[in-house]
Amino acid sequence: MSNVPVGSKPHLFSSSYRTPLLLMLAPYLVGTAILVGVPALLSLVLAFMRYDGMSTPVWVGWFNFRLVLANPVDLLFPISLYNTLYFIILAVPVRILSALTLALWLNRKGRGVGLYRAAVYLPTIIPDVAYALIWMWIFNPLYGPLNLILGMLGLPTPGWLADAEFAKVVFVVMAAFQIGEGFVVLLAGLQNIPPEYYAAAAVDGGNTWQQFRYITLPLLAPWLLLLTLRDIILSTQNIFTANFIMTNGDPYYSTLFLPLLIYEEAFDRMHFGPGSAMTVLLVIVTAALIGFVLSIVGNWGEADAD
Numbered sequence: 001m002s003n004v005p006v007g008s009k010p011h012l013f014s015s016s017y018r019t020p021l022l023l024m025l026a027p028y029l030v031g032t033a034i035l036v037g038v039p040a041l042l043s044l045v046l047a048f049m050r051y052d053g054m055s056t057p058v059w060v061g062w063f064n065f066r067l068v069l070a071n072p073v074d075l076l077f078p079i080s081l082y083n084t085l086y087f088i089i090l091a092v093p094v095r096i097l098s099a100l101t102l103a104l105w106l107n108r109k110g111r112g113v114g115l116y117r118a119a120v121y122l123p124t125i126i127p128d129v130a131y132a133l134i135w136m137w138i139f140n141p142l143y144g145p146l147n148l149i150l151g152m153l154g155l156p157t158p159g160w161l162a163d164a165e166f167a168k169v170v171f172v173v174m175a176a177f178q179i180g181e182g183f184v185v186l187l188a189g190l191q192n193i194p195p196e197y198y199a200a201a202a203v204d205g206g207n208t209w210q211q212f213r214y215i216t217l218p219l220l221a222p223w224l225l226l227l228t229l230r231d232i233i234l235s236t237q238n239i240f241t242a243n244f245i246m247t248n249g250d251p252y253y254s255t256l257f258l259p260l261l262i263y264e265e266a267f268d269r270m271h272f273g274p275g276s277a278m279t280v281l282l283v284i285v286t287a288a289l290i291g292f293v294l295s296i297v298g299n300w301g302e303a304d305a306d
Contacts, residue, residue: 080260131242161251240257
């Protein structure tokens with residue numbers, strides 16, 4: 001029997017709640033520490049060492065960072081950093097706006113709405129390898145369905161993945177269809193808004209745009225900010241599989257993103273020091289982007305979140 005008196009509500013962090021919560025979180029915390037924390041710590045240490053996977057690691061201080069930043073021709077770091085920032089700056093807003101638009105459209109009851117919601121979420125659960133192969137077929141310049149349709153309409157048929165001008169855009173288009181998780185979060189946020197707010201606004205003469213501007217958007221602000229920060233982090237990681245399978249950095253390094261360059265430097269060339277240094281720099285760039293976004297939005301939506 002619990003020692004909590006009848007009629008009283010135990011505090012969330014009381015001993016009667018804390019132990020079960022810790023037990024439930026323990027597998028996740030242990031797994032995170034082993035699979036994420038330990039490799040991250042090793043990468044940080046290796047960033048200051050010369051190590052090829054066979055010989056004994058040698059401490060070299062800041063040499064790997066100077067090598068990465070001072071020899072752009074050899075390590076292609078500035079090119080891959082530009083490509084990665086290009087992808088993040090385009091893909092993240094497109095994903096957030098697409099998820100928000102579809103959530104607003106499907107936040108209703110009606111015939112077939114459940115099927116449409118499932119269709120929006122479906123690309124998110126497709127394995128990355130299969131997803132990349134599907135888009136390779138779609139964007140194939142010779143027999144892909146996209147160019148066949150464009151040709152029938154009398155429109156230009158670019159080389160897509162074979163053309164340095166369009167290759168990066170392909171990855172942005174791919175990312176725009178993987179919005180299932182953001183869509184579900186925003187849909188839950190919309191359904192959490194009391195309908196009385198909209199009824200009161202309608203009585204006061206507020207139109208659809210005004211209701212969205214002064215009710216929906218402020219109340220969704222914390223959700224939108226969370227998804228934006230999450231997408232910035234994931235965009236620097238999830239691009240690797242498609243990049244490796246579809247282009248491997250070609251043509252002319254136009255699709256060489258940082259995760260692929262790190263992989264090639266560390267596991268192809270066995271230069272774990274420079275590879276780890278680039279990983280640390282990628283984390284710093286990601287943190288800088290997150291800080292930039294937070295500095296822009298300020299406390300937008302904070303009062304509504306409370």
